[in-house]
Amino acid sequence: MPDPILDNLNPEQLEAVTAPDGPLLIVAGAGSGKTRVITRRIAYLLRDRHYQPWQIFAATFTNKAAEEMKNRVVQLVGGRQLAHELPIATFHSLCARILRREAPALGLPNNFIICDERDQLSAVKHVMRELGIKDTEVKPSYAQEIINRCKLNMLEPEEVGQVIESRHEQTLAAIYEAYQKYIRASHALDFEDLIWMTVRLFQEHPEILERYQQRYRQVLVDEYQDINATQFLLVRLLAAGHHNIAVVGDEDQTIYSWRGADIAHLLEFEKYFPERRIIHLEQNYRSKANILRAASTLIANNRLRFNKTLRTEAPPGPPVVVLSAETEYGEAEAVAHLVAALHRHASFQYKDIAIFYRIAALSRVYEEKLRELNIPHRVVGGVRFYDRAEIKDMLAYLQVVQNPANTIALLRIINCPKRGIGDKSLERLLDEARRRGVPLYEVLREVATSGQLVSGTAATGIQRFVQSIETWREFAHNHSILELYEKIRRESEYDASLGDPAQLEVRSRLEHLDELANAITQFELSQPKATLADYLENVSLVNPTDDLRDTQNAVAMMTLHMAKGLEFRVVFIVGCSEGLLPYRRSQEEGRTEEERRLMYVGMTRARDFLVLCHCDSRAVYGERQFSPASLFLSELPTSGVLHVRAEQASFRELALLANSDGSSGEIATQGELEEAPTSSPRSQGLLGRRVRHALLGEGEIIGIEGSGRQTTYLLRLDDGQLVRLLARHAQLEVCG
DNA sequence: TGTTCGTCGATTTTT
């Protein structure tokens, strides 16, 4: 009888899935079935070892990964309820759940709110103003970055020196300290706090830790190479009693070092759990051999890695194509045409195809060209829905209603729409609040009755504002989130403040606000018992595009980071230029190897066909700049890689090539031809000869394909271009 | 207090 959980596993995979209790370390390369193993193991624990869903703590680093894992487990084990009961989620979300219950033990309120990057930046700016630090002296975004880097490593303000050495050390420490005070007073936690405070909770309250150790009998971490020091400490605390901790990782796929990820933790696992069982998976089940070889050759240039074996039994498949164009428009156009051809002439559906890029800003051109050709596509996690100003404003209203002490949100909406409460008044109110050590809202409430401290217009504005908030708070007690939202939207007259609905810009904002209503409805339907606090937490931690199901038949577009863990039959990596991939700033900060890993991750997502794109010049800040090909392109093997100029490319031919399995030699690749030339005797002699073409100039014949009338030459011109010419038309002159 | 216009400056990746 077929067993969905234990069938279709190789012996090593099976060993990993069914390993007995105790620490388990699985180190394995791309496409070797790591995710398959960890999901099957969870299913196995549930079905055959009779664990309850809530006893399993499975952490991931992205919402997408969590969603994917949960879906797979539910598919294996079944049960509608299961999806809600299984604690498979990101570290941040698992921690938020714990803190929501236990916050009081740390002196924090249960209804804390989670502030995102933007809130964080505005908080930093706020405290810098209060401290009288000019943003020319220290850039707020820099201060933010340093604060986060400290918090990732559980460093207090006085320890700032450990992450930077600069004359600003004192200043940054002061900002950090003030920032902490400010967000605490606002009843807010930032992303880093979620992890760190959970660790602190466990360290300071052994009895609470013990409860969670009792509860979570199995700890699992996917993509373990991405773990940072705080997260590692967290899982060590949880597993301290039973040591039932299983992790899977691949050091070649560490792409989050800027979030504190460190390969060292892979080694340290063995230090903390010396009795660990270690399993290597060495067979790649995903990619055609040419793709795997190209990726392996590339990553071999990294020094910071173990030497893993990764083999495949797959046929060579089509060559990896390096597609070059003159400009980014040419590049995008070529991509779009090739996508169309793959759809039309080959067996690929749109949803089999993905386009990856280093930075999200790059997606635009490619989107445009796809749209021009009417190719359905979806951008995964581009401009984040909840990042839009109008959405953030409305959510800030909900946050203030939920917890008026949240000064961060309060400041966002106090004069939006305009209520005549200007900078001057606000400053006075904030001073008063600071002097007395009470939340800003407290002061507002008093001013609303006393009318003191501010001018007439401001006082009226405050009065009406406080009045509204109080009404909404009352209303929130016995109404749904949606009802509350609609009421706020109506009574705040926010819509009108956006301007004339005849304007396109305004209309799209209004549409976003309608979409928010839809999102709230969806949420309330899926979680009927959820509170406003639950909703706001969900909003902060889960991007709605994350759970946009991949149901549409559309080309997927995303950053290389988002691509991790996924697979597609066809992958395009666009913008393979120096400065972009590897990204200049990363390179300057000494993280070239991480950029190479990023490229490696992208390449290994492909099953059948991989296209790496590049262009000679690109507009940067509106200015056209020379854009040399990526270092990584030069690190690819010569064999199994085909270089094509977009201007000369026949997309139909490329599409047919993509469909070939590379074994019959219908269209051989450059490398194969060099190694094993097969062609008619007459042409044979030309292979490797220098020739001159009337129009194209001189070059070398590096390949001969087909025979008879179909014979074609593959010619490498002296400028590096590759062209394919039908032999009977090619008027070539042999040189020398 | 609110609006508009010009200048300047800056760009990663995710929770």
Next chain:
DNA sequence: TCGACGAACA
């Protein structure tokens, strides 16, 4: 090219 911020005006 876009957006954030400051100065000058309504």
